[in-house]
Every structure is written in structure tokens, then in C-alpha cells.
Amino acid sequence: MIKNKLNEIVSHKTKLLVLILAILSLSACEKTESETSANDSASTEKVEQITSESSNLIAEANKQSAKAKEVGFEWSTTQKLIDQAQQAEEAGDTKLASELANKAIKESKNSLAQAKYADEHWQDHTIN
Amino acid sequence: MNLIKTNKFHWLAGIATLLLSVSVHSQNNENKQSSFQENVKEDIQEFRDFYSKKFSNIDINEFKDGVYAIDAKSREQWLEIEEFAPYEISVEEGEEAFGETFANGKSYIDCFPKVEDGIRQNYPYFNTETNQVITVELAINQCRKTNNEKPLAFGNGTLADISAYISFASRGQLLDIKLPNEKAYDAYMAGKKFFYSKRGQLNFACADCHLQIAGSMLRADLLSPALGHPTAMPVYRSNWGELGTLHTRYAECNKNVRAQPLELQGEDYRNLEYFQTMMSQGMEVNGPSSRK
Numbered sequence: 001m002i003k004n005k006l007n008e009i010v011s012h013k014t015k016l017l018v019l020i021l022a023i024l025s026l027s028a029c030e031k032t033e034s035e036t037s038a039n040d041s042a043s044t045e046k047v048e049q050i051t052s053e054s055s056n057l058i059a060e061a062n063k064q065s066a067k068a069k070e071v072g073f074e075w076s077t078t079q080k081l082i083d084q085a086q087q088a089e090e091a092g093d094t095k096l097a098s099e100l101a102n103k104a105i106k107e108s109k110n111s112l113a114q115a116k117y118a119d120e121h122w123q124d125h126t127i128n
Numbered sequence: 129m130n131l132i133k134t135n136k137f138h139w140l141a142g143i144a145t146l147l148l149s150v151s152v153h154s155q156n157n158e159n160k161q162s163s164f165q166e167n168v169k170e171d172i173q174e175f176r177d178f179y180s181k182k183f184s185n186i187d188i189n190e191f192k193d194g195v196y197a198i199d200a201k202s203r204e205q206w207l208e209i210e211e212f213a214p215y216e217i218s219v220e221e222g223e224e225a226f227g228e229t230f231a232n233g234k235s236y237i238d239c240f241p242k243v244e245d246g247i248r249q250n251y252p253y254f255n256t257e258t259n260q261v262i263t264v265e266l267a268i269n270q271c272r273k274t275n276n277e278k279p280l281a282f283g284n285g286t287l288a289d290i291s292a293y294i295s296f297a298s299r300g301q302l303l304d305i306k307l308p309n310e311k312a313y314d315a316y317m318a319g320k321k322f323f324y325s326k327r328g329q330l331n332f333a334c335a336d337c338h339l340q341i342a343g344s345m346l347r348a349d350l351l352s353p354a355l356g357h358p359t360a361m362p363v364y365r366s367n368w369g370e371l372g373t374l375h376t377r378y379a380e381c382n383k384n385v386r387a388q389p390l391e392l393q394g395e396d397y398r399n400l401e402y403f404q405t406m407m408s409q410g411m412e413v414n415g416p417s418s419r420k
Contacts, residue, residue, distance in 0.1 A: 072396055074388040075329045107329070118325035125324045125335060127178050 054094040057101035058085050064108035073115035078107045164313040168406060171320070175407045179355045183343065191356035192414050198343050199350055206418070215292055215364040215416040218371045222293030225286050230275040239271035240294070248298035248413050252402050253305070254312035261315050261398040264291050265373055269393075282392035283376045288362045292371055295361065295415035303359065303413065305406050319403025322396060323354075328387030334400075337381075349420070358405040360417035371416060374401055 061082050068074040085100035176188055183198055196203040226236045226243070240247055252263045262270070268290050269279040280287035307313060326333045337346065338354035345351075361374040368376075375397045379389035390396045 069388065072390055073327060076383055076386045076388045077329050079388070114326060114331065118321070118327075122321050122324045125326075125333065126320070127174055127335075127339065 051089070051094050054085070054089050054097040054101060057098050057105065058082065058089065061085065061101045061104035061108065064105050064112070068108045068111040068115070071112065071115040073111045073118070075107055075111050078104050078111070081107065161309070164310065165307060168307055168313070168316065172407060172409050175355060178339065179342075179353055183353070188355075189411060191353055191408075192359040192411050194356060194360060194417070194419060195350050195352035197356070198353065202350065202420075209418055213364075214366075214418050215362075215371055218289045218292045218362075218364065219296045219416065221286075222289035222291070222296075225290050226293050230272075230277050232275055234275050236268070236271055236290070239267070239274070243294060244297055246298035246301040246413070248295045248415070249301035249303050250305070252398060252405060254308055254315060254402070256308050256312070259311050260395070261319075261402045263375075263393065263398055263401055264294055265375070266393050266398065282373070283379075284368075284370055284372045288371045288373050288376075291362050291373060292416040295413060298413045299415075301413045303405060303409055303411050305402070305409055307406070315399045316403050316406060318396075319399035319401070322400045323403055328382065328385035330385040332385040334381065354404060354407070356408050356411055358401065358408050359411050359413055360415045360419075362416050364416065364418045366418070366420050 061078075065074060065078050065082060068078070081100050081104035085097045085104065088094075088100060089097035179186075179191060180188055186197055190197040193203070193206075196206045229235050237243065248264060251267070252261045254260070255262050265282055265287055268287055269282075272279055280290075307316060323334045326336070334354065337351050338357070342351050342353040357377075358374060361377075362371050363374075363377065364371045365377075373392070375392040378397050378400060379392060382389040
């Protein structure tokens, strides 16, 4: 009789334990899911940010290159860099796209400096 | 009576002042004109003196042969090539194209009536009505436009062939380039500025290769002097495998220093041609020619 009661109590406790464990595990699971979802969202945001950064750099490279072209001092290497940056971005390699766009910006700024120098100093190089 | 005298005096004084101011103005214009004419004359002399000093054993008129004036071995090979000149077909095709009758019944001869006497020696010239430099190639297309024909592509092909025929008919004539007014001088100065301005990723000016270090080797090529370049145009270049104009060569030079080539027959290249041809003033037209 006592044994039966004891068994009943143990079985009740076991059931309770199992129930508690199940609740805990569900809660943990829920927490992990929400964490994953938060992580995913942050990661997407970061990718978008990088993509937007490389797009901005490509736009800036185009702008600077147009300025160099306007004064007739564009380098033949610059447009190739911009095209390659565009391709890298389309392929999802935003890091490479940014690097190439930055190079193109630097080239255009150098060619604009070259135009300015020519404007101010071309006569220093004449024989007359 | 006195009033009439005073009026007369005022009239006379007015007319005298007017005449004086017109005379001063015209004197100023003449001074200005002679001043830029003098500047250009000095430029031509100094340009020639530079090459005379650099290549003291070469007669100044020999520079019309470009790099073959300064390198005996290359000259020998070139003279052999000239025996069966690779541009001959272009001259024939150019002559044929020149004889073409436009849809309106007119032809090139209506635009260039003196072609057989030689006209290349007067190109480029400065058009004082439109205030721009006119090259032979631009004039060919202007002729087509006037006669409602589609323009030809600049650089090579039929337009270069017609240009070759015009040069061939002008062989032996001496370059006689005019500088009619101050605006022409501005165009000349723009061309001069282009010639001396460094461009491209390699930071080279036309003057660097074809003036300062002319006669030096650049990789496997001997750099030609800029003096005389325009006399030999258009040119058949072996590495092109066809005939091209001076502007095609400018574009190639720009590419070589990693600068984006400019528009063929655009203002920049036309002004450069004006300056460069002016520097070769008085030299003999010997185009078309062949080069490596």
C-alpha cells in the first residue's frame, strides 16, 4: 500500500520534472530562434550597408571620372577600373568593388591634379 | 557770325577727335597683330633651332622624313619599302572616291577646285567666319555636308584615302599656314599648350617624346622628331596595317601614355595640328607616307 503510494508520488514527480524540462527546453528553443532571427537581420543590414557603400563609391568614381573627361585629361585606365568594380558588385564581391572604385576615384583625382598642373605650368616646359 | 565760327570749330574738333580715335584703334590692332605674328615667328625659329642643335648633322628640310631622317639603317629599309609603297592603293582609291558624283550632281571638285595644283600646303587654316581650325579631313566632310551627303568616318577608310590623294597631288608644295587674327592665335596657343602638357597615367607630353628625347629608343622604337610630322600625312603604319590620319596618330600617342584619346577632328586635336603644322612652316609636303 505504502509502496503503491510511493510509486504514485514518484511517477507524479517524474511527470512534473518532465513537464518542467519540456517547458524549459521550449523556452530555450524559442530564445535561440529569436536570437538567430535577430542575428540574421543584423547580418542582412550589414550586407546592405556594404553594398550601399560600394554603390556610393562607384557613383563617386563615375562622378570624378566625368570631371576628368570634361577637362580632357581622363586616363584610359580609369573606366576599366569602374567597369570591374561594377562587375564585382554585381557578383556580390562588395569588398573588391569598393577597392576598385576607390582606385578609380584616386586615378581621377590624380588626372584632375594633372590638368590643373598643366594649366598653371605648361609654359615651364616649353623651349620658347 | 561768331556763333557760326564757334559751331564750325566744334564740328572740326569732333571730326578730328573721331579720326584720331579710329587711327589709334587701328594702330593698336596692327600692333597686336604684328605682336602675335612675331611671337609665332619666334616660336618657329626656336623650334627649328632646337632640332638643328640636337641633330646638328641633319639638314632641317630632311625632317619631313620623320624618324628616317635621323636613323640611317631605318632609312635604308624605308626606302626599299617606298619602292612598292603600301599607300599606293589608298591614293588610287582616294582619287576614285574624289571623283564620285553626289546625289545633287556636284562633286568634291566643286569644293576643292584647285586640288590638282596642290592644296594640302594651306591646311589646316583658320576660318575667320566660324572661328575654328579647318583641317583637310574636316573640309572633306564639310563638303559632303554642304552637298547633303552623309559624313565619312574620321581616322581611316575612305576619308583617309581621299586625304591621301589630296596630299599626293600636293607633293613638293611648301607648307604655307596663315595666322589671320587674334582668335587664330588663341587656337594656335591652345594647340601649343596641348603639345607641352603632360597627360595620361604615364605623365608624358607630346613634347617629352617628340622634342626633348626625340631620337632616343623607347622599348624597340626610335622616337621621331615632331618637326615635319604633318608634312607626311596621312600615313600607312605597318602596325596598323592601314592608312590613318594625323589625328589617328594623336589618339594612338594618347593611348600609349594611358590617356583617354580625344575626339578625332575635335577642337583639341585640330588646334594641336594647327600648332604642329605651323612649326613645320615652309617644309615640303611629302604625304602620304609609310612608317613602321
